[in-house]
Amino acid sequence: MRPARLEISLNAITHNLGVVRSLVGDGVRVIAVVKAEAYGHGALRAAHACRRAGADMLAVALVEEGIALRQQGILTPILVMGAFLPSQAQEFVAWRLTPAVMSLEQATALSAAAHRLRVELSAHLKVDTGMSRGGLRHDSLRELLPQLAALPALRYEGIMSHLADPANSAEFTDRQRELFADAVAQVTAVLGPVPYQHLAASAAICCRPDCHFTTVRPGNMLYGALEDVPTEGRPPLRPAMALKACIALLKPALAGEVVSYGCTYRVPRDTTLAVVPVGYADGYPRALSSQAEALVGGQRCPLVGRVCMDSVMVDVGGVPTCRVGDEVVLLGRQGEETITVEELARRAGTITQEIMARMGSRLPRVYMDDEQGTTDA
Ligand SMILES: Cc1ncc(COP(=O)(O)O)c(C=O)c1O
Structure with a gap:
């Protein structure tokens, strides 16, 4: 084997998922983010570890990432959080992936694809509360919700948004939280109850318990890293x-x-x-x-x-x-x-997520405490 390797501890990932659970409490669901090959750790192995540790759902960024997990036998619900083209709608239906819907065009295409196969597709509605990335603008909801409700084959089980800077910009986060709470109220009034209501990723899981709602979406902290969270607010994570x-x-x-x-x-x-x-x-x-x-x-x-x-x-x-x-x-x-990955990120002038996610496919991954103790070249 090549004299260079990435050693991955799956036990660290399950431990860290337990830390998330202890922070948010039993009543809150956990969507484990395994996009970008689980931040370089290997999506399939990480997905199994998260499932064993009781994650309610997995999340990826791309339809292709979701399909790859399904092809490798992952049956857990998978949320695709990133933007997609309406022409990809039938792939969601074929592979039972849950889209994060961000436009009426996407919703229309998804509903038509599901209708053709006479199935109902679960979806989460993604709302932009100020980050100006993916999601329906908050101020467009009043107009769009009745049109979304009229589409026959979509069942909205979730609503989500993403925070721009939860650890450093308290007022901005307060405003995003307020807009999200209002979006939840509007969506519930028009579409009915949405059990998965999620806003918080790792930093907000640690620093903003008021943003936990019914569900959280950790990525970084599952792998033992944190950005911007002050030392005193850091839970006992293990690097993976x-x-x-x-x-x-x-x-x-x-x-x-x-x-x-x-x-x-x-x-x-x-x-x-x-x-x-x-x-x-x-x-x-x-x-x-x-x-x-x-x-x-x-x-x-x-x-x-x-x-x-x-x-x-x-x-x-x-x-x-x-x-x-x-x-x-x-x-x-x-x-x-x-x-630590925090040290490398600081010295390289970047963030921990980038250091981990960019570890190349040329490095063999050695799974240290996997049940089979295997290596992926
Ligand atoms: C929409 C969304 N949710 C959750 C996460 C996980 O964030 P973190 O790695 O900070 O936990 C990301 C990561 O980029 C994301 O884009």
Whole structure:
């Protein structure tokens, strides 16, 4: 197997889903977000883990992601949260996927497709409460709801919206919450009861209990990461992903010599460099060039020079005992040291979701505590 791998802990995902449950209480449903290959962890394995942990529903962004899960035998209800074309309507019906309806055109096409097959399709209505992304504008509901109600083959079991900045913009979130509560009231009055009412993703699950409504939609926190949530508000999550590799090559570097493309780094004193076979083609961000650290022999060692497509160089001068084949941790724990996904995201100037979701398909995923203990190449 390639001397680089992503180690995925499914037990961490089930633990984290339990943390979500403990935060929201038993009466609140959980829709586990497994889009983008479950933020890089592998959608199928994550879906099984979430189902075992009692998730009420799964959510993906794309119809294609939903179909892939169905083709691999996932029977749990799947919400497709992203925008889709009316021409994709029949795929929802054929694969029993639940659309997040954001326009009358979509609803009309879905209803026609379901009607043709003489079935009723469950749908969630997506309302834009201020983020200006997917969803029907809140101020269009009064006009559109009677037209949506007239479509024969759709059954609205849910209503959803998405928060733009729940951890930092309290007033804006208050306004979104207010508009969502009003949308729930309007929808209930015209379409009847909608059991799934959901607004909160990870940050709001932690910081805004007033936004939990009847259902929550965690993604990031299922994988052990959080954005913007202050330390004191952080629940005890377990990271589910580690990026590990081996030292492929050890070589001396002399003071003044250049490391990697662009000649951006010069070795300040004689040292030893480890060449580690992971690069930006694996999703390790190029923005981490000379910005990150790696764990070798239980110690933090600086990553030096530009991140290449297939390798990075680590200054291991401080670990004279290291040898070719030794483990290098780029994300995760080794001995007493840990590199968190939050640390990588901060150093790369991005968010934790992007770090995890971009881990490439070229990296083998090793499922550490799966019942079968298997590897996906
Ligand atoms: C509509 C929607 N709901 C839920 C989530 C999950 O968000 P998080 O990863 O912050 O929990 C996302 C993620 O982008 C989303 O787009």
